Amino acid sequence: MDAQQIAQVRRFNRVVTQRVGALEDSYLARGRPLGQARLLFEIGPEGAELRGLRDRLRLDSGYLSRLLRALEEQGLVAMEASGDDARGRRVALTPAGLAEHAAYESGSQDFAATLLAALAPAERERLVKAMAEVEALLEASVVTIAFERPDTADAIACLSAYFAELDRRFQGGFDPGAPVERLAEGLAADGHFLMARREGRPIGCVALVPLDEATGEIKRLWIDASARGAGLSRRLMERMEDKARALSLTRLVLDTNRTLAEAQALYRRLGYQQIGRYNDNPYADHFFEKRLA
Amino acid sequence: MDAQQIAQVRRFNRVVTQRVGALEDSYLARGRPLGQARLLFEIGPEGAELRGLRDRLRLDSGYLSRLLRALEEQGLVAMEASGDDARGRRVALTPAGLAEHAAYESGSQDFAATLLAALAPAERERLVKAMAEVEALLEASVVTIAFERPDTADAIACLSAYFAELDRRFQGGFDPGAPVERLAEGLAADGHFLMARREGRPIGCVALVPLDEATGEIKRLWIDASARGAGLSRRLMERMEDKARALSLTRLVLDTNRTLAEAQALYRRLGYQQIGRYNDNPYADHFFEKRLA
DNA sequence: CGAATTATCTGACTAAAGTCAGGTAATGGA
DNA sequence: TCCATTACCTGACTTTAGTCAGATAATTCG
Incomplete structure (x- = not known):
């Protein structure tokens, strides 16, 4: 990354924290200490467990207790x-609390609204779009990617989400053929499992299963809806390719269903080429391979 | 502006102040109270007047004094x-202060750099671009536009900057034909002058001079280089059109030089149509008009 | 069951942030 | 020249924010 990029990021940080940070706080305070205001806001209309509040706001448990006592009074x-x-x-x-919220x-x-009102409609749209982009990419920048066991609760949650999505998107639904836990155990025995997390919560995964001495199969590529569009699947795939190289594999293959258009586009962008059917997976319509350098 | 846009802005505010604001502060603090750190940072290598510091950091004068005493010690x-x-x-x-700075x-x-390092190069570029966009538009959103007298020091500074730019860009330079002050007085007598300011500093202007009962001429459209690309010229022009309508004008005309390509593009986007020469301005190559509804 | 752990609360702190009422010296306008 | 104003300083506060060491009750694990 070059100096110009760093300078742009710093300029952005300065402008945004001034323009947005400080002002937002003043809107939020409403004559109340900011700590109390934030807490009230975070509790929300549905209420909340103290545990979660402590984690999200990073509060000392004694401090939280005291803030709550103040709001209670x-x-x-x-x-x-x-x-x-x-x-x-x-x-x-309480009803009064709801009103404050x-x-x-x-x-x-x-x-x-004030921020947007100062702009002409065309610029307004540009601003909103750019904000969405910044937001998504900032989120992406705090995603951590690491190899993990595929039979933990988090990993099984990823796989389940993946299967559920296939079931929604395939005409006629999708049946993994065995309980998720069994499949996870299988993966643990002969595969590699890469997981992406944001703030600890799993948001994506991909698996690699060696087929023979030279060939590995990519499976179970899934990204949570909230994390799409920021290049995470590419990061997962590239990381997995590195792994494959480290395992001395020279060829990766994968299959996919015709309804998963964006996945196919990704594979092509990553240099995968379409090949003939190499397995009897009834859900697979397209088959790809990539030679590893 | 619609609810979705507002929701996006709010989400952006939340994510960015969390991700950027808080972290930046922790980088800034360096084991020193944040107030002192901010002040040290704001003083900068060139030093600063106390007056300006109080204004920029919104500090009570007693508080500022105390913070300075602490840094002095x-x-x-x-x-x-x-x-x-x-x-x-x-x-x-002091030298030690410069080192801390x-x-x-x-x-x-x-x-x-940490923020960027977590992204792949392609996403990095997207992020930087989107940040630049957000930054420019946020800056634009604090621009105020108002009619002002054209013979104040600020207005004359705008006009001088405008003439200086024409002089740079025209082959053979540009001579306004009279001292800026004289032209400003003329405008004050028979025209209308709209000025854009950001944090008090003038960054753009445009003038309207009635030619006859039904026709007005747009002149002196200038935007400071730091404010370009955020639709400010369009905002100025549209505001001036409103003024023309309020004056019961039904037609606006303007002339421009062939080297000002972006201005011509703007006029066309705003609905101006090219017409024949209507004056003997030796610097004008193209002439436009717009019928007001 | 008993010991270790966990979630919350209370009391006793400290540091930082911010406010307010004078006080002094320099400045500017009538 | 005199008086109101301005820029800064000092002392005496208050409020917020945040920390730390127990105390208590519920839960979990061996």
């Missing part, structure tokens, strides 16, 4: 017992 | 008398 929140674990507790907004919501909306 | 800054007003004071960084600079660079 103002009649804005009420504490409740948590469902399954009697140690944990929940907070919910709504005021925050509309303040934040007003702020966004 | 650490040997990072030195106070000096201000040039013209013996009440005012300046701060400058440099450390902040490099920390901020590291942060930007």
Whole structure:
């Protein structure tokens, strides 16, 4: 990355934190300490477990407790017992708290609207588009990618999400042929499993299964809907190719269904070439291979 | 503007202030209270007047004084008398202060680099481009546009910048034919003058001079280089069209030089049609008109 | 069951941030 | 010249933010 890019990022950081950060805070504060305001906002109309609040806002448990006491005295929140674990507790907004929350919501909306109102419609659209792009790529930049065991709860959640999506998208649905757990165990025995996480939560995966001395098969490429469009699948695939090279494989193959157009486009962009059928997978319509340098 | 746009802006605000704002602060702090760190950073290698610091950082004068005392005790800054007003004071960084400032600079660079390093080169480029777009449009959104007298110092600065640019761009240079001040007085007598400012500083202008009962001429459209590409000229032109309609004009005309290609493109986009020469301006090569609805 | 762990709360702190009411010296206008 | 204003400083506060060491009750694991 070059100096110009770094300079642009810094300029962006400066402008945005000034223009957005400070102002948003002032809209959010509403004459209340910012800590209390943020907490009230984070609790939200559905209420929340204290545990989660501590994690999301990175608060010391003593501090959180005190903030809650303050909001409680103002009649804005009420504490409740948590469902399954009697140690944990929940907070919910009282009617007064809900009203305050709504005021925050509309303040934040007003702020966004003010920002947009200063622009002509065409520029407005450009701004919104560019913001979406920045947001998606910033999210992508905090994604971590690592090889993991495919039989952990998180990995199985990924595989299940993948199968569920295939079931939705294939005409006639999709049946993996065996329980997810069994397939995961199989992968653990003879494959490699790469997982992408954002803030700890799994958002994507891909598997590699050696077929013979020289050939590996790419399987189970899945990206959560919230993480698409930021080049994550490419990052996963490239990382897996590195692995294949490290395993001395010289050829990767994969199959795919005709409804997965964006996947096919990705494979082509990555240098995969269409080949003839190499397995009897009834769901597969297209077959690809790539020679590894 | 629609709800989706507002929602996108809010999401952007949330993600960016979390990802960028908080982290940048931690890079900036370097084990020093954030207030002191910000002040040190803001003083900069050239030093600064206390007055300006108070304004830019919105600090109480007592608080600023105290922060400076703290930095002084650490040997990072030195106070000096201000040039013209013996009440005012300046701060400058000592060698130790300069070293700390440099450390902040490099920390901020590291942060930007870390952000980019997590992305593949193609995404990196997309991110930088989108950041530039957001930055430019956010800047544009704090631009204020208003009719002002054309014979103030700021307005004359705009007109001078305009003439200087024409002089640079025209083959053979440009001679306005009279001193800027005289032309400004003329405009004040029979025209209307619209000015764009960003944080108080003039960054663009346009003038309207009625030619007869029904026709007005658009002149002196200028946008500072730092403000181009965000649709400001369009905003100025549209605002001036509104003014023309309010004056019951039904037709606007303007002339332009062949080297100003982007201006011609703008006029066409705004619905101006090319017509024959309507004056004897020796610098004009193309003539346009627009019928007002 | 008993020991270790976990979730929350309370009390006792400290540091940082920010406010307010004077006070002094320089400046500018009547 | 005199008086209001301005720029900065100092002292005396208050509020926020955040930390840390127990205490208590529920849960989990061996």
